[in-house]
Amino acid sequence: MSVQSEFSVIQHYFEQLTSSRDDVLLDIGDDCALLKCPENQSLAVSIDTLVSGIHFFPDVDPHTLGHKSLAVGLSDLAAMGATPAWFTLALTLPEIEEPWLLAFSQGLAELAKQHNIQLVGGDTTRGPLAISIQVHGFVDPSKALRRSGAKPGDFIYVTGTLGDAGASLQLQLNQWYEDNLQAEDLLYLRERLEKPTPRVEVGQKLLGLASSAIDISDGLLADLGHIVKKSGVGARLELSKLPTSAALDKTSRKMVESLALESGDDYELCFTVPAHYFTEVQERLAGMCTQIGVITEESGLYFINENDERISLNKTKVGYDHFKE
Amino acid sequence: MSVQSEFSVIQHYFEQLTSSRDDVLLDIGDDCALLKCPENQSLAVSIDTLVSGIHFFPDVDPHTLGHKSLAVGLSDLAAMGATPAWFTLALTLPEIEEPWLLAFSQGLAELAKQHNIQLVGGDTTRGPLAISIQVHGFVDPSKALRRSGAKPGDFIYVTGTLGDAGASLQLQLNQWYEDNLQAEDLLYLRERLEKPTPRVEVGQKLLGLASSAIDISDGLLADLGHIVKKSGVGARLELSKLPTSAALDKTSRKMVESLALESGDDYELCFTVPAHYFTEVQERLAGMCTQIGVITEESGLYFINENDERISLNKTKVGYDHFKE
Numbered sequence: 067m068s069v070q071s072e073f074s075v076i077q078h079y080f081e082q083l084t085s086s087r088d089d090v091l092l093d094i095g096d097d098c099a100l101l102k103c104p105e106n107q108s109l110a111v112s113i114d115t116l117v118s119g120i121h122f123f124p125d126v127d128p129h130t131l132g133h134k135s136l137a138v139g140l141s142d143l144a145a146m147g148a149t150p151a152w153f154t155l156a157l158t159l160p161e162i163e164e165p166w167l168l169a170f171s172q173g174l175a176e177l178a179k180q181h182n183i184q185l186v187g188g189d190t191t192r193g194p195l196a197i198s199i200q201v202h203g204f205v206d207p208s209k210a211l212r213r214s215g216a217k218p219g220d221f222i223y224v225t226g227t228l229g230d231a232g233a234s235l236q237l238q239l240n241q242w243y244e245d246n247l248q249a250e251d252l253l254y255l256r257e258r259l260e261k262p263t264p265r266v267e268v269g270q271k272l273l274g275l276a277s278s279a280i281d282i283s284d285g286l287l288a289d290l291g292h293i294v295k296k297s298g299v300g301a302r303l304e305l306s307k308l309p310t311s312a313a314l315d316k317t318s319r320k321m322v323e324s325l326a327l328e329s330g331d332d333y334e335l336c337f338t339v340p341a342h343y344f345t346e347v348q349e350r351l352a353g354m355c356t357q358i359g360v361i362t363e364e365s366g367l368y369f370i371n372e373n374d375e376r377i378s379l380n381k382t383k384v385g386y387d388h389f390k391e
Numbered sequence: 392m393s394v395q396s397e398f399s400v401i402q403h404y405f406e407q408l409t410s411s412r413d414d415v416l417l418d419i420g421d422d423c424a425l426l427k428c429p430e431n432q433s434l435a436v437s438i439d440t441l442v443s444g445i446h447f448f449p450d451v452d453p454h455t456l457g458h459k460s461l462a463v464g465l466s467d468l469a470a471m472g473a474t475p476a477w478f479t480l481a482l483t484l485p486e487i488e489e490p491w492l493l494a495f496s497q498g499l500a501e502l503a504k505q506h507n508i509q510l511v512g513g514d515t516t517r518g519p520l521a522i523s524i525q526v527h528g529f530v531d532p533s534k535a536l537r538r539s540g541a542k543p544g545d546f547i548y549v550t551g552t553l554g555d556a557g558a559s560l561q562l563q564l565n566q567w568y569e570d571n572l573q574a575e576d577l578l579y580l581r582e583r584l585e586k587p588t589p590r591v592e593v594g595q596k597l598l599g600l601a602s603s604a605i606d607i608s609d610g611l612l613a614d615l616g617h618i619v620k621k622s623g624v625g626a627r628l629e630l631s632k633l634p635t636s637a638a639l640d641k642t643s644r645k646m647v648e649s650l651a652l653e654s655g656d657d658y659e660l661c662f663t664v665p666a667h668y669f670t671e672v673q674e675r676l677a678g679m680c681t682q683i684g685v686i687t688e689e690s691g692l693y694f695i696n697e698n699d700e701r702i703s704l705n706k707t708k709v710g711y712d713h714f715k716e
Contacts, residue, residue, distance in 0.1 A: 279422075
């Protein structure tokens with residue numbers, strides 16, 4: 067990890083803020099980190115980049131940015147049912163602003179501590195603001211949650227509520243204005259966009275139970291679309307069952323549906339479970355997820371209303387186009 | 392790994408060009424890659440970012456950029472004595488240019504194939520051109536080459552020749568002009584800058600032999616400086632022994648010394664070996680390295696001429712400042 071000399075000051079922020087795991091034999095400060103993988107587990111890895119102006123507003127609170135940069139990776143581990151272990155950070159900065167770095171590293175460290183995931187290496191370079199984080203976790207490869215295991219008849223679930231992050235993004239971009247939302251609603255939605263909660267615990271509880279899983283980063287339709295495509299199946303969704311927040315429910319029904327189905331960045335999990343595990347899901351994941359539909363033999367995504375009647379949606383949004391690729 | 396939909400076309404370039412390793416249980420196309428680590432080996436990881444305009448010229452040949460992006464990571468594995476296994480790629484692109492992508496991915500794939508390292512995941516985003524690659528390799532943790540093991544009396548070696556990459560960079564930036572260099576010399580120096588050879592084989596041969604190692608990315612003085620600092624020792628270098636190329640030797644003696652000591656980007660290895668292994672180094676690494684000095688109890692870096700007389704250098708350059716931090 068060749069760190070430019072003038073940037074070496076940055077190391078201090080990150081060195082001081084990480085927990086110490088026994089399986090880290092050598093961390094920051096050599097050419098490589100040396101790590102000990104547990105036997106009989108596979109290593110799950112995922113890398114994500116957040117670019118200023120694309121994935122976040124340039125003036126975003128650096129504390130929440132630190133949180134979100136790690137949260138998106140933890141969400142990928144959650145979607146495999148993996149236990150977080152280590153991460154690396156490639157940070158590109160236009161200049162060194164110590165208050166920014168302090169807040170960013172604290173946001174990162176708080177979430178890292180919560181999940182016992184340790185920073186083991188990194189590279190800091192000068193350039194347009196961007197953050198790449200690679201997360202590493204462990205999971206029994208025979209139980210790991212993949213996108214490809216959904217079978218006809220499996221129930222489809224999502225965690226948390228959908229559409230909140232997308233709503234906040236649209237409000238901040240002034241693409242939408244909504245009279246009914248109070249200051250506390252706006253704050254709630256913004257927290258959902260800027261400080262998503264990776265569903266690591268749920269992912270681990272799903273091992274041996276779920277037939278497939280994915281995290282919702284591109285929108286429910288796009289991401290459930292990946293599951294049905296990889297699994298060679300389809301899905302029927304009950305629109306009235308989509309879990310949405312009290313804040314979002316204050317807006318128009320049409321807007322709620324569109325956001326819940328097609329907006330990304332919620333970082334909730336979408337997963338499928340064989341029907342005979344219905345009771346077990348209710349017990350193991352009480353209050354953590356909502357059943358929203360069922361996997362079908364027929365390919366594609368279909369929607370039904372409260373009366374079990376098939377209905378069609380306006381299919382103009384990004385999420386849907388993405389799924390149809 | 393959430394790939395923006397409009398960028399999913401890019402996947403094709405990389406999916407088709409990677410070798411298939413048995414220890415990759417699941418690669419591109421799920422939330423995480425699943426990888427199998429060998430028992431009794433540690434996992435060596437390193438992440439590096441190359442940013443356009445900082446680490447490479449924006450109009451650089453994309454084929455050589457693909458090579459270099461992976462070479463810098465392989466060089467970190469080499470410096471630990473690790474055997475390459477997998478890499479991930481976080482690619483940020485302002486736009487999709489298919490000829491550029493084809494050349495970049497081919498440059499990457501050729502070097503990857505040579506070292507049997509497989510692409511296992513990635514993220515492609517829109518933004519200012521930047522490439523982050525994380526490499527993963529295996530090494531026996533009891534033998535891994537660290538920066539911290541140099542002892543007084545150990546011989547200091549470097550691989551290849553020094554200063555070539557720095558010379559080419561200065562020539563391209565028009566910071567320097569040299570009458571004596573022919574077209575073939577300029578081409579040679581440019582290849583050294585743009586297509587460095589990671590010394591993976593040498594690194595592996597050093598296991599059980601070298602007491603410390605580092606790759607030369609910031610210049611010999613800066614990087615040997617890391618070794619002596621981490622090891623709590625010093626070093627005495629024989630200036631006349633610094634290995635330099637025939638091309639560089641056509642320039643002034645002073646320029647040669649300055650470049651060989653202080654310019655980075657050569658990605659050669661610098662390592663130390665206990666004196667009693669002198670013959671073994673000559674046998675195992677015949678023609679691959681040059682002895683340039685000896686580790687001293689006295690801290691700091693010192694220079695001697697052919698007559699064993701201590702000499703002082705002009706200490707104005709970046710490499711030296713960096714070491715003195």
